[in-house]
Amino acid sequence: MEAFVVLLAIPLLGAPALWLLGDREIAPEVNSAFSLATFGASAWLTAEVISGGPITAWNEQFFVDALNVFLVALTAFVGFTTSLFSRPYMRIEREKGKMTGPRLRLYHSMYQAFMFTMLAALTTNNLGILWVAMEAATLATVLLVSVYRTAASLEAAWKYFILCGVGIAQALFGTILLYFAAERVLGAAGNALLWTHLNVVKGQLEPAIMSLAFVFLLVGYGTKVGLVPLHNWLPDAHAEGPTPISAVLSGLLLNVALYSVIRCKVLADGALDSRFAGNMMMGFGLTSVVVAAFFLSRQRDVKRMFAYSSIEHMGLVTFAFGMGGPIANFAGLLHMTVHSLVKSAIFFAVGHAAQKAGTQVMEDIRGLMKVSPTVGWGLMIGTLAILGMPPFGVFASEFLILTTAMREHPWATPFLLLALGVAFAAVFSRVQPMVFGDTHIKPLAHQPALVPVFVHLGLGLLLGLYIPPYLAAWYAEAARLLG
Numbered sequence: 001m002e003a004f005v006v007l008l009a010i011p012l013l014g015a016p017a018l019w020l021l022g023d024r025e026i027a028p029e030v031n032s033a034f035s036l037a038t039f040g041a042s043a044w045l046t047a048e049v050i051s052g053g054p055i056t057a058w059n060e061q062f063f064v065d066a067l068n069v070f071l072v073a074l075t076a077f078v079g080f081t082t083s084l085f086s087r088p089y090m091r092i093e094r095e096k097g098k099m100t101g102p103r104l105r106l107y108h109s110m111y112q113a114f115m116f117t118m119l120a121a122l123t124t125n126n127l128g129i130l131w132v133a134m135e136a137a138t139l140a141t142v143l144l145v146s147v148y149r150t151a152a153s154l155e156a157a158w159k160y161f162i163l164c165g166v167g168i169a170q171a172l173f174g175t176i177l178l179y180f181a182a183e184r185v186l187g188a189a190g191n192a193l194l195w196t197h198l199n200v201v202k203g204q205l206e207p208a209i210m211s212l213a214f215v216f217l218l219v220g221y222g223t224k225v226g227l228v229p230l231h232n233w234l235p236d237a238h239a240e241g242p243t244p245i246s247a248v249l250s251g252l253l254l255n256v257a258l259y260s261v262i263r264c265k266v267l268a269d270g271a272l273d274s275r276f277a278g279n280m281m282m283g284f285g286l287t288s289v290v291v292a293a294f295f296l297s298r299q300r301d302v303k304r305m306f307a308y309s310s311i312e313h314m315g316l317v318t319f320a321f322g323m324g325g326p327i328a329n330f331a332g333l334l335h336m337t338v339h340s341l342v343k344s345a346i347f348f349a350v351g352h353a354a355q356k357a358g359t360q361v362m363e364d365i366r367g368l369m370k371v372s373p374t375v376g377w378g379l380m381i382g383t384l385a386i387l388g389m390p391p392f393g394v395f396a397s398e399f400l401i402l403t404t405a406m407r408e409h410p411w412a413t414p415f416l417l418l419a420l421g422v423a424f425a426a427v428f429s430r431v432q433p434m435v436f437g438d439t440h441i442k443p444l445a446h447q448p449a450l451v452p453v454f455v456h457l458g459l460g461l462l463l464g465l466y467i468p469p470y471l472a473a474w475y476a477e478a479a480r481l482l483g
Contacts, residue, residue, distance in 0.1 A: 003041055003044040003045040003047075003048050004045055004055065004057050004062065004064060004123065005057070006041040007041040007042055007044075007045055007072070007076075007119060007123075008119055008120060008123070010034055010037045010038045010041060011038055011112045011113070011116035011119065012116050013034075014034035014035075014038075014109075014112035014115075014116075015109045015110070015113040015116065016109070017030070017034070017112075018030060018031055018034070018105070018108040018109040018111070019105055019108075019109035021105075022104050022106070022107065022108035022109050023100075023101035023102065023105045027104060027105075027108050028083075028086060028087035028090060028108075029087070030108075031083050031086065031087075031108045031111060031112070032080070032084055032087060034083075034112055035079050035080040035082075035083040035112075035115070036080050036083075038076045038079060038080065038119075039073075039076040039077055039080040041076070042072050042073045042075075042076035042077070042119075043073065043076075045064065045069060045073075046069050046072070046073050049064055049066065050069075050470075050474075054066070056125065056196070060125055060191075060194055060196065060197075061124065061125055061126050061194075062124050062125055062126075063123070063194075063196055065481065066477040066478045066481060067259075067478040067481045067482070068122045068123060068259065070474055070475075070478060071122050071255060071256070071259055071336075072119060072122050074337060074340055074341075075115075075118050075119060075252050075255070076115075076119070078247070078248065078251045078340055078341070078344050078456075079115045079118075079248065079252065081344070081452035081455065081456065082244050082247050082248050082251070082344060082348075082452070083111070083244075084449050084451065085244060085247070085348045085351070085449045085452045085453075086111075086242075086244040086449075087449060088448055088449050089242075089243060089351055089352070089355070089448075089449070090104065090242075090244075093242070093355075098148055099147075099148075103147050103148075103149070106147055107144065107147050110140050110143045110144050111144070111244075113136075114137060114140040114141060114144065114248065117133050117134070117136045117137035117140055118133075118137060118252055118253070118256050120133040120136075121133035121134055121256050121259075121260065122256055122259060125194050125195050125196055126193050126195075127175055127178060127179075127193045127194075127195060127263075127264075128175060128179075128193045130260055130263075131171055131172055131175050134168060134171070134221070134224065134256075134257065134260065137253065137256070138160075138161065138164045138165065138168060138224075141160065141237070141245070141249070141253065142157045142160055143157075144242070144245045145157045145237045145240065145241035145245060146241075147241070147242060147245075148240070148241075148242070150240070152236075152239075152240045153240040153241060155236070156233075156236035156239070156241065157237075157240075157241075159232065159233050159236050159237075160233040160236070160237045163223060163230070163232060164223055164224055164233060166223070167219065167220050167221070167222070167223025167230060168220055168223070168224070169220070170216045170217075170219045170220035170223070171216065171219075171220025171221050171260075172220070173216045173220075174212075174213045174214070174215070174216030174217035174218075174219075174220055175193070175213075175217070177209055177210075177212055177213035177216065178193070178209075178210070178217070178264075178267070179192050179193055180209060181205045181206045181209040181210055181213065181271075182197075182198055182201075182205060184206065185201045185204045185205060186198075186201060195263060198267050199266065199267065199270070202266070202269075202270030202271050203270050203271065203273075204271075205267070205270075205271040207271055207272050207273075210267065210268055210271035210272060211268070211272055211276055213264075213268075214264060214265070214267075214268040214276070214277050215280070217260075217261065217264045218264070218277075218281065218284065221258075221260045221261045221264075222257075222284060224253065224254070224257035225254055225257045225258050225318065226254060226288075226310065226311045226314055227284045227285070227287075227288045227311075227314070227315060228287045228288040228291040228292065228311065228315065229287075229291075231288070231311050234249075234307050234310070234311060235299075235304045235307040235308060235311075236304075237307075238250070238303050238304060238307035238310075239301050239303045239304040239360065243303070243347055243348070243350065243351030243354070244347075244351070246303055246307070246347045246351075247343075247347040247348060247351075248344070250306075250310040250339075250343045250344065250347065251341070251344035251347075252340065254310060255340055258314060258321075258336070261281070261318070261321075262321050262482060264277075265277045265278070265281065265321065265482075266481075266482060266483060269324075269483055270483075277322075278321075278322045278323065279322065280322070281318050281319070281321055281322030282318075282319050282322035282323060282409070282412070283322075284315070284322075285315045285317070285318030285319030285320075285321075285322055286315065286319050286412055286415055288311055288312065288314065288318065289312050289315040289319065289415070289416060289419045289420075290415055290418070290419045291311075292309070292311040292312035292315060292419075292423075293312055293418075293419035293420070293423040293426070294419075295308045296308050296312070296422070296423055296426035296427055297422070297425075297426035299362075299430075300361055300362060300363065301360045301362070302350050302354065302360050302361075302362045302365065302430075303350060303354070304360075305362070305426075305427065305430060306343065306346055306347065306350065309343070309386060309423065310339075310343060312423055313335065313339045313386070314339075316335065316398070316401060316416075317332050317335050317336055317339070319401070319405075319416075320335065320404070321482065323401075323404055323405065323408060323409065324482070324483060325404070325408075326476070326479050326480065327400060327404050328400075328404045328408075329478075329479035329480075329482045330400065330475050330476060330479040331397045331400035331401045331404065332397075332401070332479075333475050333478055333479060334393065334396065334397040334400070334463065334467075334475060335394070335397035335398070335401065337393070337463065338385075338392070338393035338394050338396075338397060338460050338463050339386070339394065341393075341456040341457075341459050341460045341463075342382055342385045342386045342392070342393075342456060342457065342460045343386060344452075344456055345378065345382045345452070345453045345454075345456035345457050345460070346379065346382040346383065346386060348378070348449070348450075348452055348453045348456075349375055349378035349382055349453050350379065352372070352375050352448040352450075353365055353368055353375055353379060353434065355448075356368070356371060356372065356375070362430050365434045366437050367435075368434060368435050369435050369436055370438075372448070374448075374450045374453075375448060375450065378450060378454065379431060379434065379435055380431065380432075380435045381457055382453070382457055383427060383428065383431045384428075385457060385460050385461070386427075387423065387424045387427055387428060388420065388424070390464065391461065391464045391465050392460050392461055392463075392464040393460045393461070393462075393463030393464040394460065394464070395464055396463065396464045398420070402416060
């Protein structure tokens with residue numbers, strides 16, 4: 001329990017501390033120090049769960065098991081590496097005049113607040129607290145997306161706030177319906193929203209109410225996942241916000257929102273004794289994969305293009321969890337991991353490339369390999385990895401998802417293959433000239449932070465070549481919990 005308390009306390013204390021220090025020269029290092037401490041606490045918590053099994057805290061309001069602890073560790077790790085990337089990135093933005101002292105203070109404090117909301121959402125056992133944490137994440141993200149105070153960033157922030165606000169309202173209604181169904185079984189003693197208690201009695205919950213509750217919960221949290229047609233906020237938020245925020249949005253927020261959906265799916269499956277929840281997730285997931293793939297070729301902004309790539313991949317993961325079963329769930333968890341690692345690495349490389357070129361328009365970014373081979377290689381390798389080229393982990397997870405679909409839902413396979421082929425052609429054809437060819441780009445004043453890029457890509461490669469036995473057992477146990 002001590003590890004859990006420390007895990008939440010560090011970013012919660014980091015937010016006010018960085019509000020006081022956020023505009024000083026040392027602020028990026030302080031932000032990284034808090035993020036490193038959070039990652040250390042997540043490793044401590046992971047060790048406790050592996051050795052002693054699931055833990056509860058604060059009168060069962062918080063619960064950590066094999067499913068959410070691995071997402072906690074992933075979230076803390078990506079949060080730490082993103083803070084390292086953010087150090088030179090934000091210094092360059094300040095020199096360019098895009099970031100001022102007050103904006104840096106807001107950025108650093110809200111970064112820690114965002115990490116707190118993500119970790120609180122992952123670890124809470126109370127579905128009401130889960131909703132509050134996701135709403136708090138919305139507010140923190142709005143401030144982060146709008147930090148540049150340009151017309152485009154303010155528009156993106158307002159779009160995010162309105163669309164996700166409407167979505168989260170749907171999730172609130174779904175949570176109320178879930179409480180209504182649970183109260184009939186568990187009573188009004190305060191346990192009706194505790195997931196562990198609901199999981200025990202899920203077979204006794206009213207099917208009609210639970211089916212309606214899941215619809216609202218899927219639509220609500222699916223908005224934050226970026227599932228089509230609830231996705232319109234995501235490309236704007238990625239394109240107009242600072243690149244470190246693009247990295248944590250793709251690498252963390254989408255995972256946490258999908259985690260919320262699959263926790264609710266477990267309850268719906270038990271109550272309905274049917275494929276209703278799974279079929280809905282498969283429908284939203286497949287639609288997202290196909291639509292996002294065809295939108296990729298229409299983008300001119302590099303961050304917007306990779307935002308649509310995130311929609312495609314989260315659709316694929318949603319489809320996998322919708323199929324269910326040990327292999328599909330295993331593949332979904334693996335894909336969440338490698339997508340989080342690889343996509344954040346891509347945004348790191350894209351951020352430095354855009355700073356070098358002074359633009360995010362792909363036609364104006366050329367010859368990265370000549371001006372900065374490490375940035376060029378990072379972007380090219382990351383692109384090949386996210387497009388599912390072997391031997392990276394994305395290939396392994398996509399292979400498992402596709403083979404499972406061929407066996408259990410063959411009608412969906414042509415749509416998946418078409419979408420993946422279109423996505424490959426669209427993204428590779430755009431990135432290749434960005435990396436190679438003639439250039440007018442000049443080197444940056446500050447050395448870019450490229451260690452996080454290649455650490456993430458190295459881990460993505462490792463998960464494609466060899467999954468350590470303890471990690472494979474971890475994934476398998478988490479997949480079993482999902483049913």
